[in-house]
Each structure stands twice: as structure tokens, then as C-alpha cells.
Amino acid sequence: MAKYSTNEFRGGLKLMIDGDPYSIVENEIVKPGKGQAFNRVKVRNLKTGRVIDRTYKSGESVDAADVMDTEMQYLYNDGEFWYFMDPESFEQLGADKTAVGDAMKWLKEQDTYEVTLWNGEPLSVTPPNFTVLKVTETDPGERGDTSGGGGKPATLETGAVVRVPLFIDIDELIKVDTRTAEYVSRAKKS
């Protein structure tokens, strides 16, 4: 198995810790003038998202996690797995509910998502920061109030619910920020 020395530590490096894959969030060198050097790191568990602290004596080696990010096309959901396809090899992989997580409500067939693989299996799915989706359900627009102050809930084609301005109608395409689940703007029909 590949190993990383503490000298190679940097943000984003993927490590195995207690059997789980982690990504380095922060790496700080601690070295008293006449004392032993340490790397104090904050690492994120790629399965649970939890961030923990670890301190490594400098010079130690840590197992690398076989984790890679790939762009994959979402195909369909069979009730148990969400299937993604590698656009080059046409290989299909099923991601379970834990791996898909919050990305579930943004998944639109044929669109491309970042799938993080661990030992070749989907570990997590990340939607693009912005996505364009169709409104499938919302109360009729209220032309009298265009200030957009309060807005109204709208259900999108993927099932996600976001607050939209009052002037948005059913069948319109809107641009949404998937990180905050917030409406950004109207989108042109493609």
C-alpha cells in the first residue's frame, strides 16, 4: 500500500486512519526550538464528514487512501442504488443511500456529477455548485407583488424544494446553488 511521509502532508491529501478514508483539511507544523517536531492535522472522514484532530510525530509514514474523484453521468435509481456511468469506459457503478447523501435531491438523469471512489466503490457524490432544474410545482405567480421579499416554495423536477420569487411559474427553468439550496436566477430554456 502507498504511504505518505508527514513531509508530504498538505490540504486535500487522502489518508487511511483507523480503517476509514480521510482527507487533510489543515496541516500545521509544531516544532519547539529544541524539541521534537509534530504535524497537527485536521482531517475529514470521507464517509461521515466528521472532522477530527490528529497529531503525528514528524517523519512518520501514514497509509494513503485509494480515493479518487471522477466525473460520472447519473443514469437511474432502482430504489436501492443510484447508478452512475463512467463516460469513457461506460462502466456502471451503483452508489448506496449513504454515498449519495444530500446529493440525492439534485440528481437529474443524464447530468454529470463528481463521484468520489474509494477502492473503486462510490464513497460520495457531489453535485455541481450550480444546477439548472425545472419547476414542477408551485403556487401560481402573484403579479401584484414582484418585490420577491418573501417568495414561495417550489418543487423541482428532482424533488428538491427551494424558495423562489413570486414571479416564478410551473415549467420554468431556474438556476439553483446546490450548496445552500437557494434560488439564484431564472435560466434560459435550453
Add this chain to the structure above:
Amino acid sequence: MSQYWAPTASLENLRARAEMLATIRTYFAEQTVLEVDTPSLSSSANTDLNIDSIGAHYQGPSASADGALYLHTSPEFPMKRLLASGCGAIYQICKVFRDGECGRYHNPEFSLLEWYRPNFDQHALMADVDELINLVLGSSTTTLRKLTYQQAFIGQVGFDPLTAETTTLQHCAQQHGINVVGLEGAANDEWLDLLMDQVVIPSLGDGRVFIYDYPASQASLARLDPNDNRFAQRFELYINGIELANGFHELTDASLQRQRFENDNIKRQYASKPTMPIDENFIAALEAGLPDCAGVALGLDRLLMLKVGASNIAQVLAFPFNKA
């Protein structure tokens, strides 16, 4: 975005550095402490287990058989040779080099201020350091705190660092959320270094604090307390949790000094690190007679960081290591 070739320090911080250096030189000139300049390259090197030298190579006239040289990690040995020659109080501002040290508070080459005062003990030198810091940073708003190494541990974590079992040290680290990898079977001093730096010092809060009377096992080049040889007459200054200076009431005994160097090299072998050639000129100077004195080394880049409120050493360096 700044250009890749451009300095990482602002012009304001570069001016603050020049001003700091001028303040320091004026202070020592007024006290008739002589500025000296000693070599950065030597065929001998620091043996300290935790300080690694950067090697260099020279060929040409006067070269040694293998041409191997080391960049100094501090100007301590040649400065003590000057002291042994009877020069009186001296100081030096120079670049020193340490392998493997690069981070928010570390650059592999950094500016050190080192000075020696004949007939000072560690307490007189701490007062001297404090006076100089006042000139650079302005007078401290809090009262100066001085704690022995033992008091600091007992006060902050509730155990005596000199008698604590390794399991107590491990437990303390765990309690403070420090999950350590790589200290299995390590000596107590390694745990103590970690706890001092990560638990004890941060819990003392902001302001200046001198820690003194280090355990004899961490004496380095300090003499042991003649009344209690469990302690070394060594001190460190921390400001806002940042380690700034390290001082000694200097060891003057040549044979004890040689023993410490040899022990260092044994520890280096244990740690699979290269042993370092002992500075025989320095040992010879101790044999000739080093006057009773105290000396201290102070990191000038970190002092400047405190002066300008920088959070990363790159903000006070024209060109940090990765842009040099």
C-alpha cells in the same frame, strides 16, 4: 492575485523590520555590547537530536578531504570562542539554517539575534530580554510572568513533569484532544515537549511568560543548578503562545560539554539520524576558559510577526523558502 516573483511581505512590514533592527542595534550600542560576525559555514555542526543541519559542499583551495560543510543552526559555538578570548559582552544578528523546519512559524533559514552577557545569570538575562522586548513591542500591559517549568506543569495540568509516569503524560494529551501517532515507546521528554507546546503554553493565555529551570534532561548547553541537579539553568520566552527566545546560564565545563555532545550523537544513532562532527575548536575554547556568562537566542522573524500582528511568517519575509 499577486505576481509570483513579488515579495510576500508588505512594504510596511519590510520597513518595520528595518526599524526593529535599528532599535536592537541602538539598544546594544548604548549598553556597549559589541556587534560581532562569525562564520555560517563550518566543518563541525550542532549535535542536538532535534535540530538538523543543512549540509553544504566546498571544493578548491583549503578544502578538507571530503569538502563537507554545514550551515550553522546558531552562532553559539564561535561566539563562545570569542567570549573565551576575552571580548566581553557581544551580540550578533544573522541568518541561521535548520533542516526540516517549514510552516506557519518556521522558515528553513531565519534571522536570529543572539547575545551573551558575562557575569549574568538566567534571571538577569531574562530581565535584559524583557527590556529589549519593551523597546521593540512597547511596554507590556500585563505584569511579567515567570514560572519554573515544574510550576507551569503543576499549575496548568496538575502533575509534576519530573516525576510523572509516561501513562500520565499520554492520558493528559488524550484529555486535551491530542491523539498522537508515532510516540509509542518514546522517552518522557518527547511527551513533555508536546504537552508544553500544545497544552501548557496555550493555557497560559496571551502576554509574555518566561519559563525557566528546565529538567536536566533538556539542559542543552545550560549549566545544571549547583544546588539541585534535577534542573538546568535554561529559560524560554513565550509571547501570546509563540516561542520566541531560548537562554542559558552557560555551561563552561569542557568535559561535561563533550559528554553532552557525545550523548546527543548516541541519541541521533538511536533515532537513525546522522551523527554530527563535534566542534573541537569550541571544546578547546571551553578548556581555555569561558567566562561565567548567560546567553540567549531570539527569533527575529517571530518578534516582527508579533510587532506587526502577522499570522504567517511569510508576511514578514521578503521571500519565504518556497519563493526564494
